[in-house]
Amino acid sequence: MDAVSLARRPCALTLDLDDTLWPVWPAIERAEAVLHDWLKAHAPATAAAFDTAALRAVREAVGREHPEQAHDLSWLRQTSIARALTHSGEDPALAEPAFALFMDHRQRVDLFPEVVEALARLSAAFPVLALTNGNADLGRIGLGDHFVGTLGARSFGVGKPHAAFFHAACAQLGCAPDEVLHIGDDWALDIEGAHAAGLHSAWVCRTPGAQRPAGAQARPWRVVADLAALADALDGLPR
Ligand SMILES: [Mg+2]
Incomplete structure (x- = not known):
């Protein structure tokens, strides 16, 4: 070269x-698994309707709908969690603590x-x-x-x-x-x-x-x- x-x-x-x-992906996948476990305890309808793959699909859909937010992966992630909560009839405000937990685990890199x-x-x-x-x-x-x-x-x-x-x-x-x-x-x-x-x-x-x-x-x-x-x-x- x-x-x-x-x-x-x-x-x-x-x-x-x-x-x-x-x-990065092992850390993201672990964080997504922890997030899903948290949803099972705090937003069970959301957890039942959205497994980690489905949550990731929501995250990707939000990204496609909001190209102007492509620079802000945190916004995309938290917004996608809120959308899944709303879709399942649960409190979208839970997206804030859910995202905080995701972020905490996303930092646990090898x-x-x-x-x-x-x-x-x-x-x-x-x-x-x-x-x-x-x-x-x-x-x-x-x-x-x-x-x-x-x-x-x-x-x-x-x-x-x-x-x-x-x-x-x-x-x-x-x-x-x-x-x-x-x-x-x-x-x-x-x-x-x-x-x-x-x-x-x-x-x-x-x-x-x-x-x-x-x-x-x-x-x-x-x-x-x-x-x-x-x-x-x-x-x-x-x-
Ligand atoms: Mg890189």
């Missing part, structure tokens, strides 16, 4: 969270094995800003000390791959886009998004042998199997 050169150390790093630092040590190396050498379309909470996950902050699509109003989101991250870091290295797992959101916004990128590709998609425009600086390999590559750059 071609790679653009990164002649000097970047001014700062922006780092994706979900599926870069932890696999980090990829190298992440704690690699993040310590990266954050000792660079300012690291989390750049996420999701609703992970680094403080609750216990990684907050490694980051200078989080820029989330929910608060900003649009997320990756929009260039404005990347540019806001650079402004927050006080760096020009071409001085920033964005790191993430998602080709379209992270790598093409960073490329279009003028940032360098590193693709964290944990699937051996994965290829960039046909027609891909971006050329990441590095394709790495994990964050330890990325920290090694950054160590090799001239100061």
Whole structure:
């Protein structure tokens, strides 16, 4: 794979969270199961009418009906719970505590094995800003000390791959886009998004042998199997 050169150390790093630092779907699935158990106790008609797959279908339907809320996964999730409650004749206000419980469990992620040590190396050498379309909470996950902050699509109003989101991250870091290295797992959101916004990128590709998609425009600086390999590559750059 071609790679653009990164002649000097970047001014700062922006780092994706979900599926870069932890696999997100196991945590979401566990949170959905806990949510369903809670509904059995507090909203039994809803729990009976909507299993976890049906609740997810409602969540996806709400997303299709509200593309203007695509940046706010929390709104989509809580609104979908309220809709299921209303459909079942139960109190839609229960969506608030139900969502709080979901969020608590959504933060219970299993980090990829190298992440704690690699993040310590990266954050000792660079300012690291989390750049996420999701609703992970680094403080609750216990990684907050490694980051200078989080820029989330929910608060900003649009997320990756929009260039404005990347540019806001650079402004927050006080760096020009071409001085920033964005790191993430998602080709379209992270790598093409960073490329279009003028940032360098590193693709964290944990699937051996994965290829960039046909027609891909971006050329990441590095394709790495994990964050330890990325920290090694950054160590090799001239100061
Ligand atoms: Mg990701």
